[in-house]
Amino acid sequence: MSQSLGPGALAGVLVADFSRVLAGPYATMLLADLGADVVKVERPDGGDDTRHWGPPWRTAADGEREASYFLGVNRNKRSAALDLRSAQGLAAARALVRRADVVVENFKPGGMERLGLGYDDVRADNPGVVYASITGFGRAGGADLPGYDLLVQAMGGLMSVTGPAPGEPTKVGVALVDVITGLHATIGILAALQHREHTGQGQRVEVNLLSSLVSALVNQASGYVAAGEVPGIMGNRHPSIAPYEVLPTADRPLVLAVGNDRQFRALAEALGRPDLADDERFVTNPARVANRAELVEVLTEAVQQRSADEWFAVLTSRGVPCGPINDLAEAVALAERLGLAPVVDVDGVPTVADPITLSRTPATYRRRPPRLGEDTDAVLGWLR
16 A cells, blocks of 8 residues: 555555556546545656647746646656666566556557566556556557547547538547546546455456547437437537527527427527427427427527627526536636636646545645656655
């Protein structure tokens, strides 16, 4: 077990983190927020790739420039710079995994095995280890495919349903597949730790970007596997719900997300068009979906009479789900107004708060994202 850095549901759990970029580091940050002691193993010559991915940059108090990308997924960790190509560095890594409760890695399949750090190697000396491997396309037929989020968005079907119009596939504005995969990795690790708690047995956890994306496509994927329908691009519309889209107002776009007939009647009354709720073309959701073009034309004419913020106030008060399209600054400001405390300062570094709220063992913010190798000596001394 580790020398825990603080309280939390996972206090006492040592995580040896051999991952880089996003999916793995996001997962290990969530574990660290919940109390785990995460030792991030990095190359001495540059460390995690995201340390150099900018702009944007943040200038620290001592004048050092840091990539905001790296800062966003690496708080609460210790950084040990180990050269795994050297006998000394490899020996330290092996000592670390022998003590670890959890190992997380996203090397290309076979990479950890060549270093003697694969699952079979580690469990031989540490049978209770939970060993999580994150790949792009699995360890079998997709082992040689590079696991970049953009490629998986394209090859996994996400871009085929995302974009302004048919023929214009578009990526999501963040590496969403990496984030989803990181969440799946976290869930798998926690499940394996719970199993070990009951049985003493460790196990291997495997997640890959492609499978995670297909699972996350939920209704779109189910529409294909259960009903044989291959979905396409619908812009901001929903294939099964109407009105569920973006409409122009007097100043900026407004999202309507009307999920049932009661909400639609409330919308119609708020727009001064109560007749729409009894119109046979719009009286039920299937009817509204079938007659979406006519419905949107009527709604567009009505909502253009007021601003997005006015409609937000009016419609929300009547129980109609809607909202303006905010930029990120406006989104953070909204979360602050709602009392959600979206930003936390960790030793002078502002980071986005952990979204998980636990009443007895809440997330803690104990350490800023580490400088490269700043904990190497302490970790090596502890491992001796």
